[in-house]
Amino acid sequence: MSNIIYKALRYSGAAWLWRETVQRGKVTFLLFHDMGAADAERNFAYLKRHYNIIGLQDYLKAVRQGTKLPRKALVITFDDGHASNYAMLPALKKLNVPITIFLCSEIVGTQRHFWFRHSEEMKPQVEALKRIANSERLQKLEAYGFEQEKEFADRQALTDNEIKEMQASVDFQSHTCFHPILPQCDTATARHEIADSKLQLEQRYNLKINTLSYPNGDYSERDIQLAKEAGYTCGVTVDSGYNSLRSDLFRLKRFSVNDAHTTEELMVKACGLYALIKHKLHKPPYGLKPARQ
Numbered sequence: 001m002s003n004i005i006y007k008a009l010r011y012s013g014a015a016w017l018w019r020e021t022v023q024r025g026k027v028t029f030l031l032f033h034d035m036g037a038a039d040a041e042r043n044f045a046y047l048k049r050h051y052n053i054i055g056l057q058d059y060l061k062a063v064r065q066g067t068k069l070p071r072k073a074l075v076i077t078f079d080d081g082h083a084s085n086y087a088m089l090p091a092l093k094k095l096n097v098p099i100t101i102f103l104c105s106e107i108v109g110t111q112r113h114f115w116f117r118h119s120e121e122m123k124p125q126v127e128a129l130k131r132i133a134n135s136e137r138l139q140k141l142e143a144y145g146f147e148q149e150k151e152f153a154d155r156q157a158l159t160d161n162e163i164k165e166m167q168a169s170v171d172f173q174s175h176t177c178f179h180p181i182l183p184q185c186d187t188a189t190a191r192h193e194i195a196d197s198k199l200q201l202e203q204r205y206n207l208k209i210n211t212l213s214y215p216n217g218d219y220s221e222r223d224i225q226l227a228k229e230a231g232y233t234c235g236v237t238v239d240s241g242y243n244s245l246r247s248d249l250f251r252l253k254r255f256s257v258n259d260a261h262t263t264e265e266l267m268v269k270a271c272g273l274y275a276l277i278k279h280k281l282h283k284p285p286y287g288l289k290p291a292r293q
């Protein structure tokens with residue numbers, strides 16, 4: 001189904017038309033995770049040609065001050081802080097593209113694993129593990145040799161030095177400490193994950209953290225409240241849609257454009273139409289949820 005939607009949007013010219021009409025007056029946020037150096041340069045160059053790329057902090061400043069943003073304003077974000085992100089630095093500098101990377105404070109700078117990337121063996125279980133209580137998830141992961149604080153031979157996240165070197169070109173923000181599914185956490189755990197990741201990143205890298213990216217795009221009203229209490233001013237989801245200067249700042253929408261390996265694919269996914277149609281047909285499993293107590 002996804003493939004049919006994609007081809008129809010690409011070859012009918014609908015993606016182009018949508019971008020130049022509907023998307024024109026909106027602020028679009030894109031979500032990437034893991035992009036090689038070559039893909040980064042090509043993708044950023046494409047986006048720069050067709051959009052006005054602004055930083056997340058520029059968007060927040062415009063909201064605060066009520067100033068106008070350019071047409072087809074685009075905010076580029078990356079979740080997790082994968083080790084591969086460092087290879088994008090030359091492309092970011094060369095094209096002068098502002099991006100935000102959301103870091104898991106207890107994983108970056110260590111040899112700890114992202115639980116959902118721990119091993120090939122546990123990968124088929126990942127989706128099911130997102131739907132159970134946090135403590136139960138951690139217990140089940142032990143059977144695969146995963147523990148949150150255990151360090152492994154291979155490194156999955158950015159190092160401290162890489163983060164420091166990238167700071168002049170990249171806005172770093174929080175993606176919690178260990179990447180739990182927040183609504184599956186009890187309140188004390190959710191509070192710790194939200195509040196302490198902010199403190200840790202601020203202290204370790206001398207950053208100003210004002211935005212939380214909810215892991216896996218899962219969040220609850222409680223988690224929004226906890227983010228506000230911790231001093232964040234903004235929270236980003238993976239809910240499909242565009243933003244404006246009047247959007248709810250704790251439920252900013254983003255289009256996920258994972259695995260955009262070709263420019264055609266990026267064109268269709270960055271305009272938003274692909275996800276809007278796909279999610280209309282099938283409600284995605286992530287988003288706003290009730291929280292466990």
Ligand SMILES: [Zn+2]
Pocket residue numbers: 079080175179215216
């Ligand atoms: Zn993530």
